[in-house]
Amino acid sequence: MTVPAPENTAASTGPRLVAEEHKDGVDAAVAAARRLVTALLRAGDGTGADLDAVAAQLDAVAVRLTEGAPPVSERLAEMWRGEGVPRHDPVTGPENALAPPLRLYGTEEGAVEGVVTLDLPYQGPPGHVHGGVSALLLDHTLGVANHWAGTSGMTAELTLRYLRPTPLFEPLTVTGRQVSVDGSRIRTAGEIRAGDRVCVTAAGLFINKQLPRPS
Amino acid sequence: MTVPAPENTAASTGPRLVAEEHKDGVDAAVAAARRLVTALLRAGDGTGADLDAVAAQLDAVAVRLTEGAPPVSERLAEMWRGEGVPRHDPVTGPENALAPPLRLYGTEEGAVEGVVTLDLPYQGPPGHVHGGVSALLLDHTLGVANHWAGTSGMTAELTLRYLRPTPLFEPLTVTGRQVSVDGSRIRTAGEIRAGDRVCVTAAGLFINKQLPRPS
Numbered sequence: 001m002t003v004p005a006p007e008n009t010a011a012s013t014g015p016r017l018v019a020e021e022h023k024d025g026v027d028a029a030v031a032a033a034r035r036l037v038t039a040l041l042r043a044g045d046g047t048g049a050d051l052d053a054v055a056a057q058l059d060a061v062a063v064r065l066t067e068g069a070p071p072v073s074e075r076l077a078e079m080w081r082g083e084g085v086p087r088h089d090p091v092t093g094p095e096n097a098l099a100p101p102l103r104l105y106g107t108e109e110g111a112v113e114g115v116v117t118l119d120l121p122y123q124g125p126p127g128h129v130h131g132g133v134s135a136l137l138l139d140h141t142l143g144v145a146n147h148w149a150g151t152s153g154m155t156a157e158l159t160l161r162y163l164r165p166t167p168l169f170e171p172l173t174v175t176g177r178q179v180s181v182d183g184s185r186i187r188t189a190g191e192i193r194a195g196d197r198v199c200v201t202a203a204g205l206f207i208n209k210q211l212p213r214p215s
Numbered sequence: 216m217t218v219p220a221p222e223n224t225a226a227s228t229g230p231r232l233v234a235e236e237h238k239d240g241v242d243a244a245v246a247a248a249r250r251l252v253t254a255l256l257r258a259g260d261g262t263g264a265d266l267d268a269v270a271a272q273l274d275a276v277a278v279r280l281t282e283g284a285p286p287v288s289e290r291l292a293e294m295w296r297g298e299g300v301p302r303h304d305p306v307t308g309p310e311n312a313l314a315p316p317l318r319l320y321g322t323e324e325g326a327v328e329g330v331v332t333l334d335l336p337y338q339g340p341p342g343h344v345h346g347g348v349s350a351l352l353l354d355h356t357l358g359v360a361n362h363w364a365g366t367s368g369m370t371a372e373l374t375l376r377y378l379r380p381t382p383l384f385e386p387l388t389v390t391g392r393q394v395s396v397d398g399s400r401i402r403t404a405g406e407i408r409a410g411d412r413v414c415v416t417a418a419g420l421f422i423n424k425q426l427p428r429p430s
Contacts, residue, residue: 025267029266029267029270032272033252036274036277038277039276040312041311042290043280044290044294045240046284046293047241047280047284049279051239051243054244054280055243055247056247057247058248059251061251064264065255065258066254066258068258069254088256089339090337090348095256095259097251097252097312098313121313122305123304126295126426126427130304131370132350133305135350136348138347140339154340154346155346157377159373159374160372161372162373214341
């Protein structure tokens with residue numbers, strides 16, 4: 001297996017707040033699927049590979065996995081069982097090939113922080129991160145910051161400000177911290193930096209309630 | 216090849232504003248990769264499949280594709296050449312397995328609209344769409360609405376309001392329309408509906424400038 005790039009490990013030495021990736025089982029298959037998604041974009045139609053054969057091969061794997069899968073309702077109940085951190089979300093989830101994944105750590109100051117380098121799948125403007133991808137990373141990071149602070153909820157409002165383009169292919173620092181809790185209203189802020197340049201800021205209002213877990 | 220679900224086709228009869236998917240070549244391989252990403256999440260570790268073998272198989276394909284791929288700088292220049300709509304973005308791109316894909320059409324009223332059904336890879340709260348995924352879909356849709364209106368730019372500010380949870384597994388209508396252009400400042404709005412219930416609204420400020428295309 002390819003070892004994750006070192007720059008995707010946060011500089012912080014605080015506790016890891018999102019799921020650990022295993023080196024085998026579904027996490028290993030998902031990590032390979034991520035590399036495949038990037039490889040498809042890097043290759044495009046210009047590669048020498050027989051892409052119809054690749055499609056058939058991938059479909060065969062997908063069919064085999066789906067045949068062995070439990071009903072969705074059962075899988076949903078399993079996903080949300082217990083008190084552990086989720087393993088399936090599209091930002092940090094080791095079981096989700098959409099997730100870069102972003103690895104978030106708690107800091108001593110009560111904030112959360114992670115470092116991630118994004119490749120072509122996350123592109124918006126030429127050579128830069130899609131504004132909506134920055135929103136996705138920040139929404140999730142603010143949610144984890146609320147968990148870390150001890151009072152979490154669902155996003156009610158999120159405002160992103162794009163100060164400068166966010167580059168692909170270089171380490172980005174994503175941070176979040178809870179600002180205030182007033183009754184059920186939680187205010188949380190975060191940002192994405194490239195080096196010491198702030199690229200995107202986020203301000204979120206969260207409401208302290210949760211959807212019921214499937215059972 | 217599996218045919219895309221009919222509910223992922225917009226009800227609108229206006230012109231398609233995003234790239235058409237081809238049934239062969241890289242688009243077919245990417246469509247299969249999407250099914251694979253969903254299948255991995257649906258299966259989890261509970262499937263009978265040998266997931267380490269799956270990982271090895273996917274990695275072998277990724278390595279083969281990467282070996283045949285041009286240098287990234289060359290691929291970037293190729294992606295942005297010409298006047299066609301992008302094929303690589305994480306929302307509508309036929310070459311990007313992260314994209315559901317959302318298929319957007321122009322309406323006679325000058326708005327844009329698409330219908331999409333999201334599966335487990337896009338989950339946030341139990342059984343519902345991740346708030347950041349809604350932000351991603353809306354940011355992109357607002358950008359396409361600006362193109363359709365004739366004056367487009369880069370996101371400067373985006374505000375999302377989450378009115379109710381957005382369900383997975385059912386058709387969602389995503390809309391966007393340009394509200395005003397004042398010098399270089401463009402205001403654009405959009406929403407995500409499930410049936411006739413508005414789940415998320417977006418208001419964006421865009422600045423009429425573009426990053427240079429790589430060459």
